[in-house]
Amino acid sequence: MSNQENGSLPDFILPDSLYTETIREIHSKIEQNWDSLRQSARQTAAGRALWKQVINDPLAELLAGETYLKKLYEKIKKDILNSAREVSGVIIAVRTLWFDKRIEAALNSFDGGGAQVVILGAGMDTRAYRLSCLKDSNIFEVDFPEVLLMKTTILEAAAEATNKQNMMVKSLNRVAADLREKDWLEKLQQSGLKLNKNTVWVLEGILYYLSHSNAMEVLKIIANNCTFAHTVLLADFMNKQSTTMSSSNFHFYSDYPDQLLPSLGFADVKLSQIGDPDAHFGLLHDPLNLFNKLRNLPRSLQTHPDDGTPCCRLYLLQASGEPPNQTIL
Numbered sequence: 001m002s003n004q005e006n007g008s009l010p011d012f013i014l015p016d017s018l019y020t021e022t023i024r025e026i027h028s029k030i031e032q033n034w035d036s037l038r039q040s041a042r043q044t045a046a047g048r049a050l051w052k053q054v055i056n057d058p059l060a061e062l063l064a065g066e067t068y069l070k071k072l073y074e075k076i077k078k079d080i081l082n083s084a085r086e087v088s089g090v091i092i093a094v095r096t097l098w099f100d101k102r103i104e105a106a107l108n109s110f111d112g113g114g115a116q117v118v119i120l121g122a123g124m125d126t127r128a129y130r131l132s133c134l135k136d137s138n139i140f141e142v143d144f145p146e147v148l149l150m151k152t153t154i155l156e157a158a159a160e161a162t163n164k165q166n167m168m169v170k171s172l173n174r175v176a177a178d179l180r181e182k183d184w185l186e187k188l189q190q191s192g193l194k195l196n197k198n199t200v201w202v203l204e205g206i207l208y209y210l211s212h213s214n215a216m217e218v219l220k221i222i223a224n225n226c227t228f229a230h231t232v233l234l235a236d237f238m239n240k241q242s243t244t245m246s247s248s249n250f251h252f253y254s255d256y257p258d259q260l261l262p263s264l265g266f267a268d269v270k271l272s273q274i275g276d277p278d279a280h281f282g283l284l285h286d287p288l289n290l291f292n293k294l295r296n297l298p299r300s301l302q303t304h305p306d307d308g309t310p311c312c313r314l315y316l317l318q319a320s321g322e323p324p325n326q327t328i329l
């Protein structure tokens with residue numbers, strides 16, 4: 001059981017690496033210049049950093065920065081004091097663990113090594129440094145140029161200060177691209193992506209930041225280009241209620257992503273909800289917590305029958321591309 005789950009929280013000590021002048025300056029520049037869309041990358045890193053009891057992401061603190069770490073720490077503290085059924089950040093913890101596990105399983109399912117993993121909207125993702133299952137894979141991280149630049153700068157500054165930082169992968173390419181534009185696949189190919197190689201596409205915390213048409217286009221591009229090799233798509237989807245809840249940046253939603261993906265050409269679609277047996281990782285014990293309550297309601301319900309609150313769901317989806325060798329001659 002994690003500290004969050006058993007009601008205690010370790011003292012919040014900012015790592016020494018955050019105190020170097022260079023890193024403080026970078027974070028202060030980010031705070032002045034980035035919009036909330038780009039800042040969301042630091043928010044999820046803070047989630048991984050503060051759920052360190054279950055997520056091994058030593059670089060997350062550094063990449064999240066002090067402001068986001070403090071903000072989330074205070075929320076977690078309040079939740080624990082109030083004996084909340086769901087502690088802040090648990091969604092990020094479960095989501096991260098689900099993607100980690102599915103990436104490893106997908107790579108194991110491919111014949112032979114040498115696969116590619118493409119992370120769209122990679123933000124402060126550090127899987128290239130923390131997942132040993134990626135050791136034979138070529139990794140591609142796609143995000144806005146300024147996000148990737150700052151991430152690289154922070155990681156280089158930290159590596160200099162600490163003299164360590166081991167990448168786990170065969171190669172890592174950071175590809176600056178805007179997923180709303182038509183050229184992101186071309187940019188990936190120019191950076192070495194091969195459409196005829198087995199590939200895992202990781203779309204974690206990205207689709208709902210795009211407009212409906214942009215998100216659909218991204219999914220279609222993946223579906224249309226995955227016919228030459230084995231492809232696994234891993235993605236999370238918000239339902240409609242989740243996107244209308246706050247004054248956030250959320251746009252795209254799907255109440256039935258398990259129907260949407262086959263209509264785009266994906267096969268073997270598996271849907272999980274937070275709290276499902278394959279998506280709780282021992283972090284959601286209280287049967288009355290929000291996620292467990294939602295899982296027991298029909299997915300068509302938009303509001304909770306007990307209290308009229310909106311049914312906000314996060315779906316975790318795995319699918320494959322049309323497998324090769326199925327072309328009818």
Ligand SMILES: C[S@@+](CC[C@H](N)C(=O)[O-])C[C@H]1O[C@@H](n2cnc3c(N)ncnc32)[C@H](O)[C@@H]1O
Binds near residue numbers: 045120124144178179
């Ligand atoms: C919530 S963060 C998720 C980051 C990472 N996948 C994770 O789970 O920690 C969303 C990321 O998507 C990126 N993003 C949003 N819209 C994008 C676009 N149109 N093109 C490229 N990246 C985008 C943001 O810059 C940010 O890094």
